[in-house]
Amino acid sequence: MTGTVPDPLPGWLTAARRVTVLxxxxxxxxxxxxxxxxxxxxxxxxxxxxxxxxxxxxxxxxDIRRRAWLMRRDMGAMDVRPNAGHAALVDLERQGxxxxxxxxxxxxxxxAAGSDPAQVVEIHGTVHEVECxxxxxxxxxxxxxxxxxxxxxxxxxxxCGGILKSATISFGQLLDPDVIDAAGAAARDCDVLxxxxxxxxxxxxxxxxxxxxxxxxxxxxxxxxxxxxDDVADLVVREPIGPALPRLVAAG
Ligand SMILES: [Zn+2]
Numbered sequence: 001m002t003g004t005v006p007d008p009l010p011g012w013l014t015a016a017r018r019v020t021v022l023x024x025x026x027x028x029x030x031x032x033x034x035x036x037x038x039x040x041x042x043x044x045x046x047x048x049x050x051x052x053x054x055x056x057x058x059x060x061x062x063d064i065r066r067r068a069w070l071m072r073r074d075m076g077a078m079d080v081r082p083n084a085g086h087a088a089l090v091d092l093e094r095q096g097x098x099x100x101x102x103x104x105x106x107x108x109x110x111x112a113a114g115s116d117p118a119q120v121v122e123i124h125g126t127v128h129e130v131e132c133x134x135x136x137x138x139x140x141x142x143x144x145x146x147x148x149x150x151x152x153x154x155x156x157x158x159x160c161g162g163i164l165k166s167a168t169i170s171f172g173q174l175l176d177p178d179v180i181d182a183a184g185a186a187a188r189d190c191d192v193l194x195x196x197x198x199x200x201x202x203x204x205x206x207x208x209x210x211x212x213x214x215x216x217x218x219x220x221x222x223x224x225x226x227x228x229x230d231d232v233a234d235l236v237v238r239e240p241i242g243p244a245l246p247r248l249v250a251a252g
Contacts, residue, residue, distance in 0.1 A: 003238040014252025018099040020190035026197020030083040055172040082113035088245035100186035125168035134162025187211040200227040
């Protein structure tokens, strides 16, 4: 039956040895993180909030930057922990069956759960680091937030005086070509592409499914809502991710 995890699992899934995972906001909602940037995300629906994460406004307006730092401070104070979905993907890696973990999420919860940071490809960057828009120097988010707390409402880069921003991809900001190359390579070189908690409506993530299919991979979609790729998927699961994912990646 479409929508539930089959029991037993299909042989092609238990036999898969190079699984590329593509994760989206849905895997982190059980950890209390709202969907910020999806088609129905917080930022997408609120034009005022969207300015905080739009590069042109951020660069042009010191007041936007001050508000963005306060938003980061508040988000940093949230107590977020990885959940059963993240843990299931750690298990997949420990089975030796993970090719790569490509994520649209910027929350770092895959690494917090125990996924090898070298296996995690963060196509939208990370909130745990800060990057200078001038010289590209990086520091930790904590260091920048400490400066905000100490009275710098918009701390400048210590190396060049440039504008600092969370090391995430803002709207209007180019993706990192090296990161996108790594994601594309993982999509080309997998026997199963497992898309979890992503609506598959935002590129480049959605295009990775096309790449995987063209290279002969099977596709599994785990998402509460229908996606544009359900028709090409070999398996579609609509159950909640927390209980479904451990069963889907169980060793054969
Ligand atoms: Zn700089």
